[in-house]
Amino acid sequence: MSENTPLPIVEEDDWYRDHLATVDEHGKRVWIYPKKPKGKFTNYRTVVSVILLVILFGMPWIRVHGNPLFMFNILERKFILFGSYFPPQDFHLFVLAMIIMVIFIALFTVIYGRIFCGWICPQTIFMESVYRKIEYWIEGDSNAQRRLNNAPWTASKFIKKFSKQVIFFSIAVLVANTFLSYIIGTDQVLAIVKDPISKHTQGFLAMIAFSFAFYGVFAFLREQVCTTICPYGRLQGVLLDKNSVVITYDYLRGEPRGKIHKAVKGKEEEAAKMNALLGDCIDCKMCIQVCPTGIDIRNGTQLECVNCTACIDACDEVMTKVNRPTGLIRYDSEEGIRTGAKKIMTPRAIAYTSVLGVLVLLEIILFATRTQVEGLLLRTPGMLYQKTDDGYISNLYNYQFVNKTSDTLALEMELIGIDGRIKWVGHAPIAIPNDVTEGAVFVELPPSELQTGKNKITLRVRSGDRTVDQVKTSFLAP
Ligand code: SF4
Ligand code: SF4
Known part of the structure; x- marks a missing residue:
């Protein structure tokens, strides 16, 4: 296509099909300012995040018979699982465990969609439950953040921005050290921290590199990791089917969308008739405003959706306010929305489960017969x-x-x-x-x-x- 060839005209409703919500028409990044989510699911996710963060930061310090609970020292080919040493001779057990993990994730995705992304993935947990919360705390909600970014530099803006970045980087250092602890163990990490740099130059450089990498991911890359970099996200297109449970919009109930017609005195009947023609979606766009990847879930399941549940909470709040049943956006499958039926086990899910069962059995046998x-x-x-x-x-x-x-x-x-x-x-x-x-x-x-x-x-x-x-x-x- 030459430079002068006009771009094909895309209907506004289909705009999302060939555009990323985070990239403008000139190819530049559109910074997302998601509104602070609140509600039942956000509370559940906060509890799950706290538990997972305690496990993530605590696990490298746990010892079993003097060994770390887990250690994946790729450099020295030293692997420890549940306190047991796995030499390179046991590598087949590792490979099998990895295959089991991949099939488990695939199976889980086929049945429950991207539940892993929303509830367990460290990227989402750190981004939404740590970094984003700090940002809300220092800079305020989405509009306040937008205003602050567009405002001229003042002492107050500098203090807010500087303190935010210092906290962001400090957490990145903590994450990097924890990440390194899983590779080389806490004893080595403590030695790098305490000893002179010259004694552990490589370890120190790795620590700095990881710290900047994590800082870059959470302070700047953010949702780009999920929407364009993460291979698991890219795989959704082949893993999901119409029976997979995802966060989805009930278009049968919601469409045709439209604002509620307010009853003007004397024209109450007319307003009631107009409202009767509409679905439950009042087109308030709150579900878009809270979305950390900037998408409109009403356009259907999209690769960018990380199943963070923010839109469920936002929509439920709106529905409660307008006295309509909650659950216009909810966990359901495409088929579930279309037919009202709930079918979890599809032939594909059964096939994956069978393969997974056989592999798990094999792994158990190999573990049980593993010699000391x-x-x-x-x-x-x-x-x-x-x-x-x-x-x-x-x-x-x-x-x-x-x-x-x-x-x-x-x-x-x-x-x-x-x-x-x-x-x-x-x-x-x-x-x-x-x-x-x-x-x-x-x-x-x-x-x-x-x-x-x-x-x-x-x-x-x-x-x-x-x-x-x-x-x-x-x-x-x-
Ligand atoms: S569409 Fe909803 S669940 Fe998906 S990323 Fe956006 S807010 Fe989260
Ligand atoms: S939050 Fe609910 S009512 Fe508002 S636009 Fe989204 S789906 Fe429609």
């Missing part, structure tokens, strides 16, 4: 076999024991189904908690028990009386 120690015994490269003075055949192995427990384990090995001798090079391994212990060991077998060439052998690994693992390896004989 994972051993690996490989013949030392370049070595074949030797004959001992008493006629035994000896093979040299390199061993590796991953101790997944929080205890130091003194390990022993014994051959299963074959007579032979184990001779450690140096001392028997002492497996360090949550770490890998390496060394070398000789296995000596009588020739009578062996065939020429490669023989398969199995060894039991013990710690005291407990069998902690079984390892299989090959043994070379002349």
